[in-house]
Amino acid sequence: MAQRVATEYVNASLTLTEAEMPRLISLCEIQQLRLQVFVLENANQEVVLEDDAGGESIRLTFERSNGQYRCSLTCRVVQPKLTNALRKLVSSFKGDAVVNRIYPGFTMVYHYIQGAVVRIVESSGNSLRTVFEHRDTLGTLEAQFKLFSVEEEINRLRGSVNELLDIRNQTQDARQIAEIDVMLKYHSRMLFTLEA
Numbered sequence: 455m456a457q458r459v460a461t462e463y464v465n466a467s468l469t470l471t472e473a474e475m476p477r478l479i480s481l482c483e484i485q486q487l488r489l490q491v492f493v494l495e496n497a498n499q500e501v502v503l504e505d506d507a508g509g510e511s512i513r514l515t516f517e518r519s520n521g522q523y524r525c526s527l528t529c530r531v532v533q534p535k536l537t538n539a540l541r542k543l544v545s546s547f548k549g550d551a552v553v554n555r556i557y558p559g560f561t562m563v564y565h566y567i568q569g570a571v572v573r574i575v576e577s578s579g580n581s582l583r584t585v586f587e588h589r590d591t592l593g594t595l596e597a598q599f600k601l602f603s604v605e606e607e608i609n610r611l612r613g614s615v616n617e618l619l620d621i622r623n624q625t626q627d628a629r630q631i632a633e634i635d636v637m638l639k640y641h642s643r644m645l646f647t648l649e650a
Contacts, residue, residue, distance in 0.1 A: 456557040461537045466527040466544060466551035466566075470516070474547065475499065475523060481546060485539040499523065505533040512536055545569045608648050615641050 470478060479501070482489050488504035488511075497518045504511040510533045516523035531537045544551050548569035555562040560578040562585070564571055574586040615638060622634045 456559075458537075459556045459558060460530055460532050461540075462530045462554040462556065463527055463540060463544075464552040464554065466540070466549060466553070468514075468516075468523075468525045468527075468543065468547050468549040470523045470525075470547055472521060472523070475516070478543065478547065481542060482539060485535060485542070487535055487539055503536060503539060505536055507533070509533070510536060512540070604648050608645060611641050611645050611648070615645070 479489070479491060482501065482503055485503075486506065488506070490502040490504075492500040492502070494500055494515075499516045499518075501514040501516070502511055503514070510531065512527075512529055512531065514525050514527060516525045531540060541553075543549065544553075544566055546569065549566060550568065551564075551566045553564040553566065555564065560576055563575045563577055565573040565575075570588070571586070572588040573584065576583045576585050618634050618638055618641070622631055622638075625631055625634070
């Protein structure tokens with residue numbers, strides 16, 4: 455198996471509530487990293503994560519706005535503990551990120567949305583190959599079911615309109631014709647809505 459050279463986080467973003475900040479600190483402590491927390495102006499916070507060896511560190515600056523803390527991050531990490539900690543933070547706090555895991559000769563590009571990997575692409579030279587792509591099968595099936603339900607309703611309404619038109623053409627009573635016209639008007643609105 456190829457040895458990873460480095461990991462790049464490109465435009466990673468996390469949004470936490472004030473109540474989640476202690477959980478983030480606790481998660482960082484569990485990773486056995488040196489940790490420093492600074493409170494800045496406007497109640498902003500900066501979390502500095504440093505590897506045991508002391509050779510590499512990451513600064514996460516959280517800007518406070520409307521009761522939430524937002525952090526945007528772009529960095530390159532070599533130490534496995536820091537890489538693992540960042541991966542867990544993105545996953546646990548439902549962050550968005552593009553992560554380049556760099557190996558000799560190729561790069562694996564992971565796309566995170568809401569903390570979940572939705573796509574993995576292998577980049578080698580000028581070629582790209584999709585290794586994994588999340589497909590929302592359940593959502594697709596539900597949408598198709600709703601589509602079929604709409605189509606069935608359209609067919610039912612068309613049949614009802616045809617019946618009403620047949621009755622209207624055979625009726626001489628003005629009052630009954632007026633009632634049928636009201637029903638036809640309602641059905642035509644429903645058909646217009648469903649077909650749109």
